[in-house]
Amino acid sequence: MKQFTFSNVEKEMEVYGYDSMVKSHCRMCHGGCGVLVYTKHGKAVKIAGDPDCPINHGTLCPKGFASLQLAYHPDRLHYPVRRVGPKGSGKWERISWEVAMDTIAEKMLGYKENFGAESIVMGYGTGRENESVIYRFSNLLGTPNVLTAGHFCYGPRLATSIITCGSNPIVDYENHPKCIIVWGNNVVISNPDEYKGEPFSVSLDRGAKLIVVDPRMTRMASRADIWLQLRPGTDTALALGMANVIVSEGLYDKEFIANHVHGWEPFVERVKQYPLERVEQITNVPAEQIAAAARLYATTKPAGIQWGVAIEQQVNCADNDRALMALMAITGNIDVPGGQVLFKTPNIRQVSDFGAHKRLPPEQAAKRLGGERFRLASKFSIINPKCVWDAVITEEPYPVKMIFLISSNPVLSRANGAEIREALNKIDFLVVSDFFLTPTAEYADIVLPSATWLEMDYIGDYWKRHGYILPRRKVIEVGECRPDHEMLNDLAHRVGQGDDWWETFDGGLDYILEPMGITFKDFKEMDYIRGEVSYRKYLEKGFSTPTRKFELYSTLLEKWGYDPLPQYNEPPESPVSTPERLKQYPYTLITGRRQPGFFHTENRQLSWMRELHDDPVVEIHPDTAAKEGITEGQWVVIESKRGKIRQRAKFFKGLERDVVSAEHGWWFPEEKDTGHGWKRSNVNLLIDNGYENCDPAMGATHIRSLLCRIYPEKEDK
Numbered sequence: 001m002k003q004f005t006f007s008n009v010e011k012e013m014e015v016y017g018y019d020s021m022v023k024s025h026c027r028m029c030h031g032g033c034g035v036l037v038y039t040k041h042g043k044a045v046k047i048a049g050d051p052d053c054p055i056n057h058g059t060l061c062p063k064g065f066a067s068l069q070l071a072y073h074p075d076r077l078h079y080p081v082r083r084v085g086p087k088g089s090g091k092w093e094r095i096s097w098e099v100a101m102d103t104i105a106e107k108m109l110g111y112k113e114n115f116g117a118e119s120i121v122m123g124y125g126t127g128r129e130n131e132s133v134i135y136r137f138s139n140l141l142g143t144p145n146v147l148t149a150g151h152f153c154y155g156p157r158l159a160t161s162i163i164t165c166g167s168n169p170i171v172d173y174e175n176h177p178k179c180i181i182v183w184g185n186n187v188v189i190s191n192p193d194e195y196k197g198e199p200f201s202v203s204l205d206r207g208a209k210l211i212v213v214d215p216r217m218t219r220m221a222s223r224a225d226i227w228l229q230l231r232p233g234t235d236t237a238l239a240l241g242m243a244n245v246i247v248s249e250g251l252y253d254k255e256f257i258a259n260h261v262h263g264w265e266p267f268v269e270r271v272k273q274y275p276l277e278r279v280e281q282i283t284n285v286p287a288e289q290i291a292a293a294a295r296l297y298a299t300t301k302p303a304g305i306q307w308g309v310a311i312e313q314q315v316n317c318a319d320n321d322r323a324l325m326a327l328m329a330i331t332g333n334i335d336v337p338g339g340q341v342l343f344k345t346p347n348i349r350q351v352s353d354f355g356a357h358k359r360l361p362p363e364q365a366a367k368r369l370g371g372e373r374f375r376l377a378s379k380f381s382i383i384n385p386k387c388v389w390d391a392v393i394t395e396e397p398y399p400v401k402m403i404f405l406i407s408s409n410p411v412l413s414r415a416n417g418a419e420i421r422e423a424l425n426k427i428d429f430l431v432v433s434d435f436f437l438t439p440t441a442e443y444a445d446i447v448l449p450s451a452t453w454l455e456m457d458y459i460g461d462y463w464k465r466h467g468y469i470l471p472r473r474k475v476i477e478v479g480e481c482r483p484d485h486e487m488l489n490d491l492a493h494r495v496g497q498g499d500d501w502w503e504t505f506d507g508g509l510d511y512i513l514e515p516m517g518i519t520f521k522d523f524k525e526m527d528y529i530r531g532e533v534s535y536r537k538y539l540e541k542g543f544s545t546p547t548r549k550f551e552l553y554s555t556l557l558e559k560w561g562y563d564p565l566p567q568y569n570e571p572p573e574s575p576v577s578t579p580e581r582l583k584q585y586p587y588t589l590i591t592g593r594r595q596p597g598f599f600h601t602e603n604r605q606l607s608w609m610r611e612l613h614d615d616p617v618v619e620i621h622p623d624t625a626a627k628e629g630i631t632e633g634q635w636v637v638i639e640s641k642r643g644k645i646r647q648r649a650k651f652f653k654g655l656e657r658d659v660v661s662a663e664h665g666w667w668f669p670e671e672k673d674t675g676h677g678w679k680r681s682n683v684n685l686l687i688d689n690g691y692e693n694c695d696p697a698m699g700a701t702h703i704r705s706l707l708c709r710i711y712p713e714k715e716d717k
Contacts, residue, residue, distance in 0.1 A: 019040050019042075020038070022037045022475045023050055023471075024472050025055075025460035025472045026047075026064045027129065028061075028453070028599060029061075029126075031061070031064075031191045031192075032461045032464070033049065033050075033059070033064055033196065034052065034053020034058075035048065035049060035060065036049070037454065044067075044476050045068070049064070052527060053470070053527070055468065056191075059197075061191055062608065062612060063596075063603060063609070066606045066608045069606045069608055071452050071476065075605060076449075076479075076481075077435065077436060077449040079095075079449055079480040080094070080096065080097055080446065083444065083446070087424070087443045088442055088443055088674050092437075097480065100446055101487075105495050107429045111402050111429075112141070115401055116398070117141050117142030118143050118144060118367045119399055119401040120143045120400075120401070121146070121388055121404070122134050122141075122143065122147070123147030123405045123408050124146075124405070125149055125410070126149075127149075127407060129458060129460065129472075131148070132462070133488050133508070134146060135355035136500075138360075139356040140356055141497070143364070144360060144364050144367055144368035144371070145369050145400070147410075150377075151382050151694075152309065152312050152313045152317060152699075152703070154309065154312075155377070156318060156700060159376055164325050164545065164552075165329070166342065166545055167342045167544070168342075169328055170194050170340065170465055171305070171306050172339060172340070173203050173304075175302070175338040176206050176338055177203055178303065180211070181297055181304070181307075182220050182224075182307075183213040183305055184309075185310065186218050188200065189594045189595070189596055190308065194464050204223070209296055209300050212226070213238065215231065215232045215590055216593065216619075216654055216661055217655070221654070226292055228285050228289055231284040231285075232704065233316070234282050234284075235314070235323075236316045236323050236567070237274060237283055238279060238285060239323035239324055240271050240274040240279070240323055240568065241278075241279030242293060242294035245291050245295065245298075246327070247268055249295070251295065251298035252298070253330065253331055256330075256334070257330060260550055261552055262550065266552075266564075267326065267565060270567065276290055276291060284656075301331075301333070302333055302336050303331065303339060304338070304339055305340065313700060314695070314700065314704055314705075316568065318697045319569075320566075323566040326552050334550060335537055341535065342537065343467035344534070346467070346529045347515050348515055348529075349512045351462065351463050357381060369391055373387075374694070374695075374698060374699035375562070376560065376697035384691075385410065385414050385689075386690075387699075389422075392423040392427050393422060400427070401427070402427070403424075403427055405434075406433045406450070407433070407434060408432075409434070410440055412600075413684070414701070415689035415701050416685070416687065417678065417682055417684055429445050430445050432447050433447070433448040433450045434448075435450055438601070442676075449480060449482070450482070454476050457471075457506070457524070459472070459513070459520070470528045471523050471527075485508065489501050489502060489505045506520060552565070557697065562697050571702055572692055573702075573706050575707070578707065581707055582707060585639070585641065587658055587659065587707070587709060588658060588705055589662055589706050590659060590662075591662050591663075591705075592664050593661055600665045604666070604667060604669055605669045615648045616663045616666040617647055617662075618663070619651075619654075620636075621651070621657045622653065623657050624658075624710075625649060630649050632651045633649065634649050634712055635647070635649075636648070636649045636711060636712055637713050638660070638686065638710050639686075639710070640706055640707065643685045643686055644686075645686060647666075647683075660708065666683070684703065
């Protein structure tokens with residue numbers, strides 16, 4: 001527990017005339033980096049990385065610096081508004097928070113009485129660390145339907161790791177792994193969740209061997225000892241092929257497997273189905289490269305696997321995660337220094353407890369949309385978004401009458417935006433809490449002005465698994481903007497939940513910290529709190545699974561009717577599964593590569609970020625471009641069976657000639673019509689969101705690869 005300190009701050013404030021400096025933690029993405037915020041005349045005027053923060057050690061990405069542009073953007077919504085014209089008309093009137101909250105509460109209570117609490121869907125997207133607050137509100141209201149990105153973003157990692165080994169295994173960069181596999185992740189750009197690019201880079205500089213698995217040449221791939229350029233969507237086959245090498249050559253940790261693993265024999269039989277000749281045929285990675293990577297990882301101890309959402313946004317989502325965790329386990333890299341550690345959170349009220357999941361009546365939980373179809377997701381209170389859109393449009397299995405979205409822009413961020421617009425057009429009542437009038441918010445009945453991280457007190461990284469919590473300290477106020485958790489605390493009192501909430505949300509922060517015997521006021525005087533750090537905890541307690549062992553063979557998945565072992569399934573649309581479609585759409589399109597200035601659909605209003613990256617870009621191999629008559633920088637059409645969009649061509653030799661890479665999340669807020677160009681370059685319009693295009697257990701939509709054709713925009717084809 002480190003105490004709050006100042007170092008040379010007074011001198012800097014005197015030189016530049018700052019009024020104050022506040023230590024806080026950024027939330028422009030999932031990063032949570034420590035920052036120093038300087039103010040002058042009541043405004044935040046400078047942001048710098050905090051060198052004392054254990055998360056980022058003083059480093060900061062462009063998004064963090066641009067927080068000031070977000071907070072003070074002229075188009076930002078400063079007060080609640082109510083729509084006065086037809087949906088999408090852009091006609092709004094200003095209302096008070098009192099009127100907004102009363103109206104929302106009245107609608108909620110009415111729908112709950114007439115159609116059941118399940119007719120109300122709460123939802124969030126990028127998240128401002130308000131997830132547990134939203135679940136608390138939903139569970140106490142009685143609705144099992146919380147619409148998140150959790151079906152294909154981080155949620156699968158938590159769900160599969162909990163049923164496999166009890167918690168999310170985090171790479172221990174503090175003890176510097178000697179070998180790192182970066183699998184479907186670009187940590188130096190995205191700085192995701194528990195990870196930052198800085199400690200990863202430090203480990204590389206200290207000599208760690210690097211294996212990169214990615215169909216695209218990233219900065220890390222260019223530095224790798226081994227780059228496995230797999231065919232998009234074939235990750236599970238590659239992982240099982242590597243496991244085959246480790247098993248057949250006896251490179252596994254025999255003591256760990258004998259004493260701490262459940263299902264070794266059936267796992268061995270499964271990996272025998274993936275000999276290198278077959279895996280090479282599936283993945284297009286040469287067998288000798290697969291073998292070399294498997295040997296390097298298995299024999300260089302300790303080792304870690306850094307993986308990201310690219311492997312979760314696939315039809316093989318759960319099996320991708322499980323196959324990678326199997327590699328960690330059989331090589332003995334679980335819960336060891338420099339390997340994959342099951343970090344302990346501090347002694348605070350856990351997210352699941354705060355979220356009041358046990359307070360949701362079982363009869364209501366049974367009504368969760370898609371719960372019987374996607375059973376792994378449902379066990380973790382996660383739903384597939386298509387289940388919501390279908391319930392709105394068809395009113396089956398029951399009607400959804402109201403949606404309340406917080407920090408979410410599904411028209412841009414989910415597959416098949418046209419279907420989503422149809423659902424939002426039909427929904428009886430839509431509330432959105434956000435910074436701007438997004439293409440999603442334009443269809444709302446009421447839009448609430450959400451506060452940025454600069455405008456709130458909160459417990460940073462409360463939900464993460466790296467073992468830290470950090471105080472986020474309020475620095476400024478902007479207009480009538482309110483933190484989402486304060487707004488929900490207010491709304492809870494109006495819908496009859498008052499006994500389970502607090503007079504202000506300061507009480508909620510105290511409630512989280514109560515097991516430690518401190519208040520949030522105490523916490524604000526600290527830099528951070530870290531849970532106890534220990535290793536090989538399984539030697540005393542085993543793993544938090546039904547067998548108390550690391551489950552290569554999942555007893556819970558077997559119970560729920562799924563294959564208990566990871567297996568590979570060909571993506572539903574690929575050169576192999578749909579060869580006839582390949583004739584018309586000859587290229588594999590991959591999506592979702594990260595940009596330094598954007599966080600999915602966010603930040604395209606910010607001039608600094610658009611200076612870094614002004615237009616949507618599709619990467620094409622120069623030979624492919626020449627074949628299609630495309631010149632660099634030209635606007636081109638990317639077309640799938642579902643539709644077409646436009647992006648600028650950029651030549652890039654780091655792709656196979658039959659693969660193109662398009663950016664996601666694009667809209668044009670500078671265009672003042674209510675659509676803001678949402679259809680023009682939105683790659684998710686090209687993606688199928690049918691149930692057959694989803695992971696059968698987790699419900700993850702396969703958005704990372706599909707078939708397309710590409711041609712110059714002016715060409716008539």
